[in-house]
Amino acid sequence: MESQRKSFAVNLLGISPDPEFRQTLLSPGAGLRGTGEFKPSSPAAAITPLPGRSTPGVKIIRSACFSCNTACEVLVFVDEASGKVLKVEGDPESPITKGVLCAKGLSARDLVDNPERLRTPLKRVGERGGGKWQPVSWDAALDLVADRLMAYKDKYGPQGVAFLEGTRRGWSRCFSRLANAFGAVNHGATGWAQCLWPRLVENSATFGAPYMESSDCENSNCIIAWGLNPPATWPVKAAEIMDARQRGACLIVVDPHFSETAAKADLWLQLRPGTDTALGLALLHVIIKKGMYDTDFVENWTVGFERLKGHVAKCTPDWGEGITRVPRRQIEKAAELYAGANPASISRCLAVDVDHDSLQACRVLSVLATVTGNIDIPGGNILVSSRGETSQNTHSFIGTEYVSKESLPLRRGYDRYPFLCTDLCPVPSAHMPTLWETVISEEPYPVKAALIFGANAAVSYANSARVKEALAGLEFLVVADLFLTPTGAMADIVLPASSWLERDNVISSFQSSYTHTIAQQKATHVAEARSDVDIVIDLANRLGLGNMFWQSETDMYDHLLAPAGVSLAEFKDRKRLHAPLEFERYKKTGFKTPSGKVEIYSSVFEKNGCAPLPTYTEPFQSPLKTPELAEAYPLIMTSGRRPFFRHSENRQNPLLREQCPRSPVRIHPQTAEKLGIDPGDPVIIETPTGSARGVAELTEGLQPDVIQTMPGWWGEENINNLIPWNEFAPGIGTVSMHSTMCRVNKYDAG
Amino acid sequence: MMPAEGMGEATVGDKINLVIDLDRCWGCKACEVACKQELELGAGPRPMLVEAIGPRKIEDQLHWDFVPVFCQHCHQPACRDACPTGAIFMASDGTVQIDPDLCDRCGACESACPYGAIAHTDQHGPVKCTLCFSRREHGGMPSCAQHCIGRAFTVASEQELSHVTEDKKYVWRTGQVVYTSDKWASLGQSV
Numbered sequence: 057m058e059s060q061r062k063s064f065a066v067n068l069l070g071i072s073p074d075p076e077f078r079q080t081l082l083s084p085g086a087g088l089r090g091t092g093e094f095k096p097s098s099p100a101a102a103i104t105p106l107p108g109r110s111t112p113g114v115k116i117i118r119s120a121c122f123s124c125n126t127a128c129e130v131l132v133f134v135d136e137a138s139g140k141v142l143k144v145e146g147d148p149e150s151p152i153t154k155g156v157l158c159a160k161g162l163s164a165r166d167l168v169d170n171p172e173r174l175r176t177p178l179k180r181v182g183e184r185g186g187g188k189w190q191p192v193s194w195d196a197a198l199d200l201v202a203d204r205l206m207a208y209k210d211k212y213g214p215q216g217v218a219f220l221e222g223t224r225r226g227w228s229r230c231f232s233r234l235a236n237a238f239g240a241v242n243h244g245a246t247g248w249a250q251c252l253w254p255r256l257v258e259n260s261a262t263f264g265a266p267y268m269e270s271s272d273c274e275n276s277n278c279i280i281a282w283g284l285n286p287p288a289t290w291p292v293k294a295a296e297i298m299d300a301r302q303r304g305a306c307l308i309v310v311d312p313h314f315s316e317t318a319a320k321a322d323l324w325l326q327l328r329p330g331t332d333t334a335l336g337l338a339l340l341h342v343i344i345k346k347g348m349y350d351t352d353f354v355e356n357w358t359v360g361f362e363r364l365k366g367h368v369a370k371c372t373p374d375w376g377e378g379i380t381r382v383p384r385r386q387i388e389k390a391a392e393l394y395a396g397a398n399p400a401s402i403s404r405c406l407a408v409d410v411d412h413d414s415l416q417a418c419r420v421l422s423v424l425a426t427v428t429g430n431i432d433i434p435g436g437n438i439l440v441s442s443r444g445e446t447s448q449n450t451h452s453f454i455g456t457e458y459v460s461k462e463s464l465p466l467r468r469g470y471d472r473y474p475f476l477c478t479d480l481c482p483v484p485s486a487h488m489p490t491l492w493e494t495v496i497s498e499e500p501y502p503v504k505a506a507l508i509f510g511a512n513a514a515v516s517y518a519n520s521a522r523v524k525e526a527l528a529g530l531e532f533l534v535v536a537d538l539f540l541t542p543t544g545a546m547a548d549i550v551l552p553a554s555s556w557l558e559r560d561n562v563i564s565s566f567q568s569s570y571t572h573t574i575a576q577q578k579a580t581h582v583a584e585a586r587s588d589v590d591i592v593i594d595l596a597n598r599l600g601l602g603n604m605f606w607q608s609e610t611d612m613y614d615h616l617l618a619p620a621g622v623s624l625a626e627f628k629d630r631k632r633l634h635a636p637l638e639f640e641r642y643k644k645t646g647f648k649t650p651s652g653k654v655e656i657y658s659s660v661f662e663k664n665g666c667a668p669l670p671t672y673t674e675p676f677q678s679p680l681k682t683p684e685l686a687e688a689y690p691l692i693m694t695s696g697r698r699p700f701f702r703h704s705e706n707r708q709n710p711l712l713r714e715q716c717p718r719s720p721v722r723i724h725p726q727t728a729e730k731l732g733i734d735p736g737d738p739v740i741i742e743t744p745t746g747s748a749r750g751v752a753e754l755t756e757g758l759q760p761d762v763i764q765t766m767p768g769w770w771g772e773e774n775i776n777n778l779i780p781w782n783e784f785a786p787g788i789g790t791v792s793m794h795s796t797m798c799r800v801n802k803y804d805a806g
Numbered sequence: 807m808m809p810a811e812g813m814g815e816a817t818v819g820d821k822i823n824l825v826i827d828l829d830r831c832w833g834c835k836a837c838e839v840a841c842k843q844e845l846e847l848g849a850g851p852r853p854m855l856v857e858a859i860g861p862r863k864i865e866d867q868l869h870w871d872f873v874p875v876f877c878q879h880c881h882q883p884a885c886r887d888a889c890p891t892g893a894i895f896m897a898s899d900g901t902v903q904i905d906p907d908l909c910d911r912c913g914a915c916e917s918a919c920p921y922g923a924i925a926h927t928d929q930h931g932p933v934k935c936t937l938c939f940s941r942r943e944h945g946g947m948p949s950c951a952q953h954c955i956g957r958a959f960t961v962a963s964e965q966e967l968s969h970v971t972e973d974k975k976y977v978w979r980t981g982q983v984v985y986t987s988d989k990w991a992s993l994g995q996s997v
Contacts, residue, residue: 060922065873067855070992287832319870714849
């Protein structure tokens with residue numbers, strides 16, 4: 057049956073693409089396509105009405121999925137008699153998604169159905185990690201946690217207790233507030249130095265606001281998807297790009313791998329992993345040399361352009377090709393297309409956050425958008441609207457003032473990573489690798505207890521073996537999660553957290569919508585599971601910190617929504633808050649930087665010991681930088697995601713696991729042939745740090761010395777086993793995740 | 807899995823087509839999971855299957871394309887002809903449906919389908935795309951069409967079909983499922 061389908065598909069397409077279809081933009085005379093009139097996307101995108109979808113005995117609850125940070129609006133179908141979730145669908149009336157939903161959201165019922173869900177608080181019995189548990193009441197569990205945390209605080213000081221978080225299954229910074237209220241200088245998250253924070257702190261330094269994170273693809277004539285594969289990770293952005301592309305917008309994709317997005321691109325720039333900054337500098341060189349920058353914007357609204365001119369003079373396309381491997385002509389063409397289209401936008405994502413020079417890679421893209429005048433205009437990179445409610449992403453919400461100034465230098469990483477550990481960061485936090493090493497060495501002081509909410513630390517941090525060693529050395533560990541993860545398995549107390557289907561939430565993020573704040577509504581409940589916010593408020597009371605919190609979850613959301621003039625109940629009824637986009641607001645307010653302008657030359661970077669103009673350095677590990685390492689470990693490992701999992705989640709879901717049963721390792725056919733590896737063969741990847749297993753997939757969409765792996769697999773398939781933490785990105789302490797030298801061999805199970 | 811009430815009352819003019827713009831398919835598999843949810847299937851049978859073709863090099867250019875393959879609701883259904891109990895019939899909306907009460911689960915339809923689009927389940931016997939007739943009855947779209955992240959699917963009546971496909975260079979159909987593309991000439995131009 058499967059082979060019939062394959063041969064049908066193969067025969068349907070044939071082997072002769074129409075020569076006129078998206079002819080390569082490098083051919084002579086080729087320019088921007090389709091500058092003609094706007095044609096609406098397929099009629100399938102039209103909104104279909106909800107009435108009639110409901111059947112007797114079935115309640116439809118409008119909510120927002122949190123299977124990833126996009127938070128697509130959904131309909132949850134619930135059986136009224138049993139309270140069980142029957143299915144989750146996209147909401148066709150959503151102005152944001154127009155009804156689309158990805159595989160994760162569509163199969164989310166598993167989150168409440170799965171027999172492995174944690175149902176009650178558990179207390180360890182017997183040896184740590186021995187797998188023996190005793191169910192206890194919430195009162196017993198939280199009283200014990202509060203007692204022990206206070207005891208460790210008394211004995212070792214607040215720095216002796218680590219407060220660690222992950223995605224927390226929803227948007228709330230309530231846990232951060234608890235950490236600060238407790239005085240925990242060692243508060244942090246798995247991803248902050250590797251995900252979003254580099255972009256946000258860079259935005260603040262360059263623009264004074266996050267102009268770069270929202271790209272108005274809908275109105276853009278040229279879209280650069282830089283290290284972004286939205287069909288796998290960002291459904292709303294994928295739909296937006298597809299519509300823009302059909303309208304005639306040109307799509308340029310920057311990715312070492314021929315991704316699903318690259319396959320739709322007009323121009324695909326296949327760079328060597330970790331060389332984003334060099335590619336950006338070469339693009340700037342071409343744009344400036346050809347005079348394709350926006351003279352008016354540059355003269356009136358920026359500082360440092362003349363210095364930039366001198367700085368990129370040497371960054372010729374030839375220089376760029378030598379470093380990035382992107383052919384000179386493609387660099388020139390991409391620069392012409394991006395600077396020539398008006399307006400044009402850059403969508404950037406995690407790939408630049410995980411570079412060894414994360415802040416510099418982020419900066420070079422911001423400077424590209426700046427010199428081409430694509431800031432805060434329709435079709436460019438824009439600032440989202442405010443819908444009036446209080447943001448949780450503020451220092452006042454997370455209570456930074458609760459941590460005494462004198463104790464801040466105790467925060468691990470404080471002296472080295474100002475963009476992560478001080479007020480320059482949206483959530484000032486500890487540098488996690490430094491903290492894990494401190495847990496192990498007890499230098500400069502002991503850290504004996506940890507509270508981990510919504511993070512699978514044993515899997516999701518780089519250098520996993522070291523993290524597991526640290527976890528095993530803790531005297532007291534509390535983990536709140538949906539399932540008994542490898543991290544929970546190491547704990548003393550495990551708290552059952554609720555999934556997004558069991559929660560109310562107020563979701564406001566550029567990843568969801570530029571113009572709407574949306575409601576997540578509790579649709580069901582699972583045994584004794586509770587939301588992180590609910591647990592945090594309860595625990596705060598038991599720790600004697602209740603006066604710094606709200607009475608309840610509802611009370612907190614009421615408080616946050618008050619400035620918008622609605623209560624949580626009214627908001628859920630209205631479903632969303634809306635504010636239209638505004639453009640060129642800087643003309644009234646200036647930019648909130650020290651100079652009041654966009655800082656191409658960043659005074660904030662200069663003051664904090666970082667290169668003030670975007671500057672390229674070679675990755676920590678590469679064939680050029682570490683040739684002796686490359687001799688034994690000749691392949692460059694990068695990673696990418698698929699539409700079925702976020703982070704280490706969803707591996708328990710049979711419908712998703714069916715799509716991707718094992719950790720895939722993409723290898724170029726030439727390399728595979730040399731190594732005697734066939735498609736589907738079990739393989740083992742090795743670095744001096746560790747090893748990880750996987751299953752080979754062959755693709756010509758990689759350079760022969762690059763492999764692509766996938767993060768998030770538990771146990772021996774975890775690629776974080778491979779990633780070292782000897783060096784970190786200046787200023788913020790990023791672990792370089794996408795440029796690790798490795799070797800691959802067929803794995804012999806015998 | 808029962809045929810919807812009233813299905814037989816539709817007129818020829820109400821024939822439904824599902825048009826798939828292959829140039830818009832990302833290969834994300836949302837449609838596969840949407841389909842399973844609608845038909846209440848677990849891991850295993852896949853009435854909808856997105857075939858990935860490539861990445862492959864054609865004249866130095868890499869291509870990676872995706873084709874959602876499922877019941878074509880053929881105008882001359884081989885499955886119907888093969889069914890010894892007459893369980894497979896063509897509804898008046900143009901779709902091909904299986905009547906579970908008449909089906910004796912012999913498997914003949916599964917072998918006869920040239921597209922491999924009929925999945926076998928121990929629990930339900932043969933399972934295939936129904937074009938979500940119960941959803942349509944309630945004013946909804948087929949689940950695959952609604953949820954598609956590339957918005958590659960368009961629902962069209964027989965009258966709307968030429969309008970929906972007029973901008974596309976290449977069109978292929980053998981039933982109520984219509985594939986379109988500006989890229990792949992081998993689809994031809996048969997509507």
